[in-house]
Amino acid sequence: MGLFDKFKRLKSNFTGEPRPYIEDSRLVSKKLHDNTTYLENRFKDCSDITFRELRINAGSSKSGLMLLVFTDGLIDSTLVNESIIKPINFANGLKKSSDINVALLQDIILINSIRVTKKLDEIIHSILSGDTVLFIEGSDEALLLDTRGGESRSIEESSVESVIRGSKEGFVENIRTNTAMIRRKLKDPNLKIKDLKVGSRSHTSVAVVYIDDIVNQEVLQYTLNKLEEIKIDGIFDSGYIEQFLENNTFSIFPQMQVTERPDKVCGNLLEGRMVVLVDGSPDALIFPVGLVQLLQSPDDYYERFIFANMVRLIRYLGFVIATTFPAIYVAVTTFHQDLLPADFILDIAKTRVDVPFPPVVEAMLMEGTIELLREASARLPSKIGQTIGIVGALVIGDAAVRARIISPMMVVVVAITAIGSYIFPHFSTSYSIRFIRLPMILMAATFGAFGIIITWTWIIAHMCKLNSFGYPFLAPFAPINTDDMKDAVLRAPLWGLKTRPTPASNRNKRRK
Structure with missing residues (x-):
């Protein structure tokens, strides 16, 4: 079933009506006591839900009585005090309870976003989202006041997508x-x-x-x-x-x-x-x-296109190294020694004389060690994690060579491979690279260079079949689109990028 067939099926099942947040569909009562009782029951044992009574006209027991309900910690307390409670207290000049209504309070309260509702389910959701709700005695409507605030992380540079040139602000949790x-x-x-x-x-x-x-x-x-x-x-x-x-x-x-x-x-x-x-x-x-976008970085557009293209080529080279370099080493040392100069092969053979394991076992042991170090450094506090990553790699690598478990050349190969896998701007892509590398090593150890070719054939066939919301994963190379190739492996100057990618955009193709 294609993407747009799925879309038609979903469209036929979609009613167009939003799902209710809470099953209860009760409405606001004109009696303030009923509303208070209902909310107290719904928020039973919720110590962070605050109920605050206010009164404009104190001459009668119920006239001018109002109720504020909000969630402590989700609201801006200064905004509630200065823009809601204080203006209401200054409105004590009103003598008749009939003067107090929703329209009047909308003029008195100094909040830029005020909504009126009669639905208690909407009120409950608003309270839990950081709004302040105001009930009025004798009115079947409530005011939803936007007072969202509380503690939040300030805007700072992204720790996983740092750039040399460009904006230093990153998204936060709000x-x-x-x-x-x-x-x-x-x-x-x-x-x-x-x-x-x-x-x-x-x-x-x-x-x-x-x-x-x-x-x-x-x-x-x-x-x-x-x-x-x-x-x-x-x-x-x-x-x-x-x-x-x-x-x-x-x-x-x-x-x-x-x-x-x-x-x-x-x-x-x-x-x-x-x-x-x-x-x-x-x-x-x-x-x-698509794959092209996963290998692009904001730096590619902030630098002059000559230098940006040089960095892009290095990134694609890193992609090849991170996926294939250990497999090439295993294939050459196991099946295709004649592809390298004799002196170089003899040097490699000398370093492997006392190593009891074949190259494929060496590669798998080192890859497993690198993955353990990577996960350990990611889970530990940043300062300790960096120490574990650097010291662990040096100490374990040197100890493994001295113990004649791993050959020095394998340590170099795995180290270069690890560096190549770190250059991807999109972190999730590195998971794919790490997943590809292991079966490729096993195929190289079994079939030599043919195993690498078979593995890459399977990967490319899979990517040709893959799509992202109807967008071919290997576009603009499969299918070929010459216009989109201006910003694929190499980037044209900004003034040469006159059209938007296809089919991500199907209208206003020309950039203005």
């Missing part, structure tokens, strides 16, 4: 901060941010960002429908969304690109791609993408 960073860079009214709620219990805010007059509308609608189809208790990171949206779950290659950089997101939006942001996650998902 979704509104992230959308604001995108909006600040793209001041275009066609930039749309569509909010959804995903997770039957977490009600996580998910934003789909796109440029309306550029994006492929069929892929956009397919994505929105897929998001509506997600059924899970909670969403806590963009990785959950990625696994639900990808079309080829069992592929070793990622079909979405992960980034913490707003400038990278904006560049991809201008090429017709879509972005998904998840509240609580600093990682944005970009799609559709």
Whole structure:
């Protein structure tokens, strides 16, 4: 079943109505006591939910009585005190309880975003999202006041996508901060941010960002429908969304690109791609993408194209080294010694005289050691992790050579391979490279150079079949598109990039 056949099936099942956040559909009562009792029961044993009574006219027991409900820690307490409680207290000049109504309070309260609702389920969700809710005695409507705040991480440079030249700001866990960073860079009214709620219990805010007059509308609608189809208790990171949206779950290659950089997101939006942001996650998902995009970095566009192309070629060389170099060494030393100069082969043979294992076992032992060191350094605190990575590699490598378990040449090969796998700007790509490397070593040990050719044939055939939301993974090479090749392995000067990629964008192909 193709992508757009799936889209038609999802579209036929999609009702167009949002799922309710809470099954209860009760409405706000005119009696403040009833509303208070209902919320106290719903929030029983929730010590962070605060109820605060206010009164404008103190002459009667119930006239002018109001109730504020909010979640401590999710609100900006200064905003609540200065923009809600203080203006209401200054309104004590009102003598009649009938003077107090929703319209009046909207004029008194100094909050820039005020909504009116009658639904208690919407009120509960707003309270848990950081809004402050105001109930009024005698009114069947409540005010939802945007007072979201609390502690959050400040904007800082991404730790996993650092660049030499360019912006030093990265996404944070607050979704509104992230959308604001995108909006600040793209001041275009066609930039749309569509909010959804995903997770039957977490009600996580998910934003789909796109440029309306550029994006492929069929892929956009397919994505929105897929998001509506997600059924899970909670969403806590963009990785959950990625696994639900990808079309080829069992592929070793990622079909979405992960980034913490707003400038990278904006560049991809201008090429017709879509972005998904998840509240609580600093990682944005970009799609559709192909292998070419996974090997590109923002530095490629900030530097002059001659130097950018040189770095890109080094990156592609690193891709070949990281996937194939150990397999080539195993194949040459096991089957094809005649391919190297005699003196070089003799030197390698001398270093392997006392090593009891064949090259394939050496390679697998060293690859396993490198993976252990990589995981250990990633899980430990940063300062200790760096020490473990450097000292561990030096000490273990030297000890293994002295113990004659590993040959010195194998240590060099594995070290160069590890360096080659670190140059990828997209971290998830390194998982694919590490996955490819092991079966390629085994095939090289079994069939020699033919094993490497067989493995690469299988990988290329798989990539030709693979697509990301209808976008061929090997585009623009399969199928061939000469216009898109201007920004593939090599990049043309910026003034030469006059069209957007195909088929990520199906409208406004020409860049203005």
